[in-house]
Amino acid sequence: MTPRQKRLGFIVAGIMLVAAAVGLVLYALKNNVSLYFTPTQVYNKEAPQGRNFRIGGLVEVGSVKRETDGLTVHFNITDNARVMPVVYKGILPDLFKEGKGVVAQGKLDEANEFRAEEVLAKHDENYMPPEAADALKKAEEAKAAAAQPGSSSSAEYPVAK
């Protein structure tokens, strides 16, 4: 084996070892690397108890209610499997909308309601002009109406990742 091949071998083996080590570390840290927990994970008690964590999902359609002070908002975060009620006092980001992605930071209170200190909006990876978005929405509504009259619209939103 020439020194050149030896060096190549060392480097290839080195990269593979480092990649394997990093892979194992990331696998072990899986839950800590994710930015938020889904409502299902919270129900399964995978989220930390009694301290701050983030919860993410979609704002359930029809769940947003404002209190009379105009600042306190109640809404539900859903992953289309479980629903988590959230209360937040403060200004919501512009992109906060029913049926759209959201990430909230805070903790669970005694009543198992999530008291958020910070609410961030999460947008998806689709970019299209408003006319196209309208057309798409109409087509989906027509399809939903044809398939099952009076079905809820929350099912047509994909689960936030």
Add this chain to the structure above:
Amino acid sequence: MAINWFKYSAPSTFYGLAGKLIPFFAWPAAILFATGLYIGFFVAPTDAVQSEAYRIIFIHVPASILSMFIYLIMAGYAALGLIFNTRLSSMMAQALAPTGALFAFISLWTGALWGKPMWGAWWVWDARLTSELILLFLYLGFIALQASIEDPRRADKAAALLAIVGSVNVPIIYFSVKWWNTLHQGATIKMTGTSMHVAMQQAMFIVLVACWLYVIAVALARVRSIILERERNTQWVNELKEVQS
């Protein structure tokens, strides 16, 4: 006809070739930048969700793609230098590092500017943002390590190891939005297609190509300086017109 593929792996011959090539990359880069940004800001339609604010994508995405791609190429050159002991490869790695760091910085900066109005936060410690920040630190570490060792050959070797080990981070950045829950959106450009309006795509790809050409032009200009600096005691450098005058 036999072509001597290794002719231009010698710094002395590559120096002249690089000088001749620069305008062929620099001019198209400038023209494509202007075209791409024009399409991006004036032709592409507004977005249904983010309205006009999404237009920062035309800088953010090309910068991010290149910050990752340049790193892999830099690590590749560094590995070539380490394995084959070719001087020019190590010089190319050194020449690419500052541009890569610049693109990583632009990616983080435009991302922060975009995140505040859209998400509601300048910065979150999600996997995508954090791994891109680590990429910037890897670039800065590579530059610092290279600069801190006096002997260029030893500096090349040390920095090459850092670059090669750090390349593990690049797939982590790319797949971070897939592997973990992040605030950052998932991939718009996928193997299966692009979830984006056509004019938006065109603008993004044109700016991407422009950035690519810019990177090549700047790396060639920088490698010429590095060649002159490292070979300053050789006869061929002292015989150059620009050195004598």
